[in-house]
Amino acid sequence: MRSPLVSASALFWGFQFALLNPVLALLLVGLYDASPTDVGWVLAVYNAAGFLAAIVIPAWADRSRNYLLPLLLCGVLTLCLAGALAVTTSLPVAVVALVVFGGPAGVGVSLLFADLKHSGAPPSAVINTRAIVSFAWVAGPPAATFIMGALGNRAILPVLAVVAILNGITTVAMISKRRSALADGSGDAPAPVATAEPVARSLVVTVVIAFVLLQATNSAAVSILSLFVTERLHLPLLWSGIALALSALLEIPALLLIGRLSDRFSGFALLASGCAAGVVYYAAMTLLRDPVTLLAVQPLNAWFFGTVAGVGLTLFQDLIPRPGLASGLFTNTRRIGAIVSGGIIAVGSSTALGYGGVFLICAVIALAALGLVAVVRRQAGRTRAG
Template sequence: MTLRVLIPSTALLWGLQFAFLNPALALVLTTLYDASTTELGWALALYNASALIATTLIPAHADRTGRYLRPMLVSAVLTILLSALLALAASLPLAIAALVVLGGPAGVGSTMLFAHLRHSGADSTQIINTRALFSVAWVAGPPIATFLIGAFGERAALLAIALTAVGSFVATALLQSHGARAAPENTSDEEPDPGPLPGRAGVAIIVIGFVLLQAANASAMSFMTVYVTQSLGLDVVWAGIALGVAAGLEVPALFVLGRLSRRFSAQGLIITGCTLGVGYYVLLAMVETPVGLIGIQVLNAWCFATIAGTGLTLFQQIIVRPGLSTSLYMNARRVGAILSGGVIALGSMTAFGQAGIYLVCAALTAGGIVAIVMAHHRSPRTVVG
């Protein structure tokens, strides 16, 4: 199997693996183990904390050894074991222990794939195109997982996760057989000059900026259902349609951004995309009709595509170590998700009510833009190791 086919296949399988897991996890804990809302919250918090630690330590070790595919193989095996334990565990504490011990390290697989691609010589276009396949998986994965749960129960979804992890293991093993430094065929011209690259202080500012961007995105997405039903007075189906349209548009947006990355710098694309994001959040606070809600998802999709795809390549440009760069990007997203609860609480206390949440998201996105501009302004031409 050629790399042209193998890399997209590997990306799609890893994407599906976690697109199945995330919507099923809460239902598994509440249905199979009678977890209360409080217990579910603690379980997910511990799971995310474990993933945060794993996504910090494992890529750092991979950078020292120069081997990024071996951790992916281990992650696939841990996912299989996690699925089995969640299906067979005798109590909630045992299920939570499995999530912490196995689930956190299992989640590092996708991080390692992007680190491997950068290490093997993939350019920004190839990285973004691969990221688009993860979005494809997230469009298809949750509906499939919920269908399996509705038709056959929670254990059917766990079986699907395990089988997908087996596929991920096989695809990763085949990728490893091509050699750790086997690069995919180059499909683009020389990448544009990224301009002055930030030093350590600049990288820290960019990380903070991306935490703000991710906090805004996580807050907007997680509160959408409540906002549509309570503030806009629309049926909940419109929230699902809006999120589905945004997810669907994200895929072609990523492919277009992959082509644009041949001509424009990553920071320029991100600043432009996030400016559209500021407009999206302001319009979302003002929208009143289903047509308006769906129409502005074009802005939402483009903004998130620049953060998810071009943002990843920006981190890989300014930090020379593939594992460190990718883990910092992924962890910025995790920290942003953690902060989203505070964003929702703060925004709802403003004079604008629930619409204030999206105005706070607009302010956070603007803050992220300022951070990226500041980090590149007067930056020395160095990269962080």
């Protein structure tokens, strides 16, 4: 299964929502005359649907031990979503389409990683595949805004439909390849779902809390960076875009390097290095005063989020012996973290440091998460040794 088809599938699934999610608010306003209040509640409902789907659909796939057929279904739902949004001018209909089609369709990436784990892929392969998804998120948002700026807001929907079709084609090809390999004896059946020794539920809860905190710091930092740059550093808004773009670009080689290092170092060790880099990055952001330093610390941010995104996924898959549930639960730490980030921003920005206080709180939270990771590492080692 670890073939060019997997890489192509990761790229297309990454593009699918890298094209839609960053411009969804703009679509709601431009196509359906949504007010700012409408945008808020629609996005909340849409994300809630995605949260539930990320638990229910992977759990169903775990029971059937088949991740490619649900993956194909997610591609079909994406095509339905693009069609529904293209033909309607009604906001309520668009909301129904986002909930019924968009929420479940967003589980596609989780299912792809679950299938990788189920088919016996090592952590390095999972992390390298995650780097491809990151590339799609670097290229997707500017491509979407360019298309919408040149051809109109609705023009992004046919593009989304084409990507959904490509997702379907690659998934069908993977299904066919696997069946052919099994039929002629040239391939082995996927490994059983239970590929890791189970650990105590309390440890799973602890690692979920740690990753919610880590994801929350990243979400808060990204959300307020433009305000930090303009109001605290008194720099043009352009610098925040440059900093975010640099961090996103560096995340790809960081993930590739993490993938290679995963064969030599444990996931816990790599994650600890990422948490430490995050603490240093957030602390540095409270002290810097010029654009050169702003850019100079972005490699720390890239390493931090690279370990959270790449090692975090493989860690969940190692601790939770159900690949679908593990991938879906990891995906949802991002959604919950985004909610928690609102509180971080509210408290941090009210301090004497202003928006710098947000980064200071993020440094403290990242340090606390590092402590939780250390606890999980020690307890998991004892459980498996016993």
